[in-house]
Amino acid sequence: MKIYMRTQDGAWQKTACILCSQNCGIEVQLDGRRLARFRGDRAHPASQGYTCEKALRLDSYQNARDRLTSPLRRRPDGTFEAIDWETAIREVAARLAGVRDRHGGESIFYYGGGAQGNHLGGAYGRATRAALGSTYSSNALAQEKTGEFWVDGQLYGRPRCHTSGDYEHAEVALFVGKNPWQSHGFPRARVTLKELSGDPKRALIVIDPRRTETAALADFHLQVRPGSDAFCLSALLAVLVQEDLIDHDFVRDRTNGFAIIEEVLAKIPVADYAARAGLPEAQVREVARRIARASSVATYEDLGVQQAPHSTLNSYLEKLLYLLTGNFAKRGAMNVHSRMAGLGGGGGIGRKTPVGGHRIITGLVPANVIPDEILTDHPKRFRAMIVESSNPAHSLADSQRMREALRALETLVVIDVAMTETAQLAHYVLPAASQFEKWEATFFNLEFPRNYFQLRAPILEALPGTLAEPEIHRRLVRALGAISDDDLAELKVAAGRVATEGRAQFAAEFFRVTAERPHLMALAPVVLYETLGQVLPEGAAATAALWGAAQICAMTYPESVKRAGFEGFGPELGDRLFDALVSTPSGVTFTVDEYEETWRRLDTPDKRVRLAIPELLEELRALAGEDPRRRDPEYPFVLAAGERRSSTANTALRDPAWRKKDTAGALRLAPADAARLGIADGARARVTTRRGSAVAIVEISDTLQPGHASLPNGLGLSYPDADGRPQIHGVAPNELTASEDRDWLAGTPWHKYVPARIEPA
């Protein structure tokens, strides 16, 4: 099918940067197929013209040397041969159907579904999974956010009650293991950080072992010992209780269970815990008082604590800090945001993995246990895998074991734009059109009180040989025989009447047909694509699933959608919202919330926050017997494996030439350690962990404390040189990490806490 493009050559074309979850709106000028010139899109409702320096490098993604241009099939000797799409779809469908028929569809595991900016394809992937009966899935959120989601579920009744911080208006902003200057995570991050830092009436607080760019701007930098956040956070909470700095009205009117946590926090020895965290007691007390005194506080916890010891407990303690001080459901504080579509894996509550019985949170299998669910003779093991827009052979802990697991699969299918480390192990590789060659959108819509959504139109024709994911999944679903022409006959007629009768009659027909043929509901994205999609304006068939999402969004938040300026009831409201998405290339504000909305979104029976979480209170009590100052003398360093820098963008940019600074991806070391080990700036050092060993170029940096070392995220990728020979650039962090180093509850990895030895090389 011909893909429509909105604008002409030479014009500024609206799209988004896809190098982090922020997806700033940008405008691009093309030079042939090259993304030649960039500027921030001032009409984008969230980014308002803001970008960081990385957006300028997007052509390295679009025109990479290792872009895939044909479906590939593995030969017995491990090399690949190009095959046509028809063969590829037929064989992939047949092989996966074979696995399903022999072992059940649940033995086909799905991983990924979108990276930093492309979540539309994953929606269609759900149809392929449904066609196969594949029920287990995961993605990168199970390496970072599942512990936090679980805590949200305990506090607010449902893991979907995800909170958003209002840093722009907060009197105090607290960043815990988060460096937004580099990693962003909220709109126009650097502008907001500078405002916070420059205003004497406001305060920026950072908890980070390293003096990051954000910490350097902070009013208070709690430079914790790596991995000791549970001590720091519980000491802060203990000060609130022991100095009676609690918001008693909020706690009494809005929460349950305070007495239980008060008892635990009252006993915590503040001076001792501060010392274990490497902090002056006076500073901990001052920070707790500053938080308590503020009229509003917004917090952000990220990988520094989520990928470190006590990950889930840290999430709990961080949330208690804003709850006990009443910084919830109000301006400048924390609120429960709306969403256009979820990013979880679906499925019921209380599910466990089939082999190890590990907890599945928001439908996501813990990333670190995936190899254990494959490398076993257990009859319920995963036998096949579909990997879409993700690179688990590189991004999951313990790459060696992950590779072994991927090799043990009967069938591995990878859908990607580039020849990744995971694709190299696949039986079939299906080449996707890039995010500038198809309709695309991010589902990282996490803002409150105004939430935003941008539907991006293609600005380039698809690279020959590639297909957009919606079309790949449509073909797979059809080849699997999950949908018949008969199933769609009436809906095609209804679609044909949309031009004259509008979409409301189509919606009614859709619900009638899916009620009659219930198997079609799980296949809805492909059903919509083949019916409604064919009559959407501008060749936007791939946005048909978004029409479904817009309908659900309007049904879930009718008042908030109306406040955003949309009119109508029921399907009409969803339709208006969808029309706006398609016709507003800079993106739209899709919900506007009142602060009371946060309370209405809670899913506890009495709409109160449940403060006491027994499992985590037990872990909190047990901290007394632990000392983060103790280290294994064999591995005296703590290595943070995977720092975000201005030279990193996960693995979206594979060509090392995009990096203008820090080209080798340096191992950062404190001056005292470098001097003691006799390692000069720019020299090579060997890093050895219990799992592996690697050589890196050293950068001596006084931002690190002694005993702490740091490697960047997303390096160690294989990329062809000018003669097509693969070269590996930098250290792949997960050659050094181990799958057993993970949170006991959520299974999240300890990438930021890897015991290591460092020597001159």
Ligand SMILES: Nc1nc2c(c(=O)[nH]1)N[C@H]1C(S)=C(S)[C@@H](COP(=O)(O)OP(=O)(O)OC[C@H]3O[C@@H](n4cnc5c(=O)[nH]c(N)nc54)[C@H](O)[C@@H]3O)O[C@H]1N2
């Ligand atoms: N430039 C850039 N931006 C990105 C990305 C990228 O690759 N490059 N990736 C995006 C993605 S996928 C994500 S999830 C976010 C992540 O965003 P962040 O979580 O901000 O990123 P990191 O640099 O991995 O970790 C944050 C901080 O944790 C600190 N840290 C390490 N150990 C500890 C510890 O024990 N305690 C505490 N308190 N802090 C510790 C590190 O010093 C670091 O400053 O970034 C997004 N943005």
Ligand SMILES: Nc1nc2c(c(=O)[nH]1)N[C@H]1C(S)=C(S)[C@@H](COP(=O)(O)OP(=O)(O)OC[C@H]3O[C@@H](n4cnc5c(=O)[nH]c(N)nc54)[C@H](O)[C@@H]3O)O[C@H]1N2
């Ligand atoms: N040691 C260590 N490991 C980490 C981290 C760490 O800090 N340290 N961070 C973790 C975190 S927070 C994250 S989010 C993960 C990220 O790791 P992954 O989930 O593996 O995601 P990305 O590195 O973003 O890779 C995305 C893939 O999508 C492909 N792609 C891009 N556009 C398209 C498209 O349009 N269609 C398709 N089909 N494919 C496309 C890219 O080529 C790339 O292969 O890594 C995790 N791993």
Ligand code: SF4
């Ligand atoms: S990398 Fe992130 S913050 Fe920077 S321009 Fe891209 S989307 Fe915006």
Ligand SMILES: [Mo]
């Ligand atoms: Mo991430």
